[in-house]
Amino acid sequence: MKFALKIVTAGVLVASATGAFAQKGETVKVAWLDPLSGLMAAVGTNQLKTLQFFAEKLNEKNPAGVKFEVIAIDNKLSPQETTVALRSAMDQGARYILQGNGSGPALAIIDALEKNNARNPGKEALYLNYAAVDPDLTNSKCSYWQYRFDADTSMKMEALTTFIKEQPDVKKVYLLNQNYSHGQQVSKFAKENLKVKRPDIEIVGDDLHPLAQVRDFAPYIAKIKQSGADSVITGNWGSDLALLIKAANDSGLNVKFFTYYAVTTGTPTAMGAASDGKVYQVGYAHYNMGGQMQKWADEYKKRFNDDMYTTDLYTVLLALSEAMARSKSTDVLKVAQTMEGMKFTSYNGDMELRKADHQMQQGLYITRWEKASAKYPYSPENTGYTLAPVKYYEAYVASTPTTCQMKRPGG
Numbered sequence: 555m556k557f558a559l560k561i562v563t564a565g566v567l568v569a570s571a572t573g574a575f576a577q578k579g580e581t582v583k584v585a586w587l588d589p590l591s592g593l594m595a596a597v598g599t600n601q602l603k604t605l606q607f608f609a610e611k612l613n614e615k616n617p618a619g620v621k622f623e624v625i626a627i628d629n630k631l632s633p634q635e636t637t638v639a640l641r642s643a644m645d646q647g648a649r650y651i652l653q654g655n656g657s658g659p660a661l662a663i664i665d666a667l668e669k670n671n672a673r674n675p676g677k678e679a680l681y682l683n684y685a686a687v688d689p690d691l692t693n694s695k696c697s698y699w700q701y702r703f704d705a706d707t708s709m710k711m712e713a714l715t716t717f718i719k720e721q722p723d724v725k726k727v728y729l730l731n732q733n734y735s736h737g738q739q740v741s742k743f744a745k746e747n748l749k750v751k752r753p754d755i756e757i758v759g760d761d762l763h764p765l766a767q768v769r770d771f772a773p774y775i776a777k778i779k780q781s782g783a784d785s786v787i788t789g790n791w792g793s794d795l796a797l798l799i800k801a802a803n804d805s806g807l808n809v810k811f812f813t814y815y816a817v818t819t820g821t822p823t824a825m826g827a828a829s830d831g832k833v834y835q836v837g838y839a840h841y842n843m844g845g846q847m848q849k850w851a852d853e854y855k856k857r858f859n860d861d862m863y864t865t866d867l868y869t870v871l872l873a874l875s876e877a878m879a880r881s882k883s884t885d886v887l888k889v890a891q892t893m894e895g896m897k898f899t900s901y902n903g904d905m906e907l908r909k910a911d912h913q914m915q916q917g918l919y920i921t922r923w924e925k926a927s928a929k930y931p932y933s934p935e936n937t938g939y940t941l942a943p944v945k946y947y948e949a950y951v952a953s954t955p956t957t958c959q960m961k962r963p964g965g
């Protein structure tokens with residue numbers, strides 16, 4: 555964290571000393587479009603609070619000296635509602651758009667911005683994708699007007715299967731995922747990677763279920779039991795993961811879960827003591843990062859009685875202010891151009907916004923659910939347990955090639 559703070563402090567000092575940054579003191583409106591209703595409302599509400607919290611912190615000190623104003627609109631996890639929300643946000647003056655839950659809404663934003671930015675020069679907007687992880691979004695459907703700050707589904711699977719490769723007790727794997735692009739891609743990349751890295755592993759089941767609609771996962775748990783699986787790989791998040799884990803524990807299912815989103819609201823409580831040592835997660839951070847982020851996580855918990863888990867929202871705002879400082883502008887065109895290939899340091903290490911496809915390159919952690927300890931004391935949802943880091947992979951390990959043919963303005 556100390557390196558990130560050096561960047562922030564240095565940027566503000568330069569701005570104060572020279573007065574050269576035209577944007578210093580300027581208000582930058584950022585729009586957040588994600589669910590505040592439906593089964594995924596708890597996740598969306600948590601992320602909105604997190605964004606507002608980081609905006610408050612960075613408004614005290616950021617490289618460009620700007621002031622972030624957050625405009626929040628419920629997109630109901632719907633691509634159609636997202637398009638309406640985007641227009642409303644832009645009508646309110648927002649030119650920087652944040653969204654993360656669901657790749658369908660993400661694609662709706664990309665499509666809308668491609669049209670808007672071509673038709674309305676001088677009124678462009680930029681999409682800052684903090685959690686929508688379908689690989690196609692930075693491959694076949696890549697856009698100059700999108701930057702993605704989370705590792706995509708394929709990158710996380712690279713790290714996860716590299717870890718699984720070294721687990722000899724994993725022999726029979728069941729794939730259970732949400733039936734939309736991300737879940738389908740988890741299944742696809744799990745099969746491809748395991749075939750190469752652990753061809754002895756048998757895939758004993760491969761199921762997809764409706765997104766944010768299943769309330770009882772007992773039938774799926776029965777199928778997993780019947781299959782003889784010793785492990786489950788799932789990209790589920792929100793209620794779809796919490797209810798899955800709860801059903802597994804209620805039935806006494808004894809398997810390992812390899813997950814993407816065990817941190818999301820409700821899942822720690824569902825895991826509890828019954829999941830001790832059984833649930834793993836791949837991600838760009840963990841609960842016990844130390845440094846300034848740890849202090850902020852503790853402050854957030856004290857203030858909201860909730861756990862902060864989408865910490866790349868800090869990285870989004872930091873990168874945005876860093877690009878504004880470097881370009882000496884808040885203009886979308888200049889900021890987007892500056893972000894291409896931009897390297898900077900955030901709370902979790904060195905970052906690079908790869909020029910070819912605008913995909914963040916960063917290291918990834920494998921964590922395991924276990925009792926909180928003196929070394930890893932943070933306890934989500936007051937469970938007495940935590941996700942403790944067991945392996946860290948440098949950015950190059952998880953990096954995947956891109957097929958993106960970037961169409962740049964004027965190109």
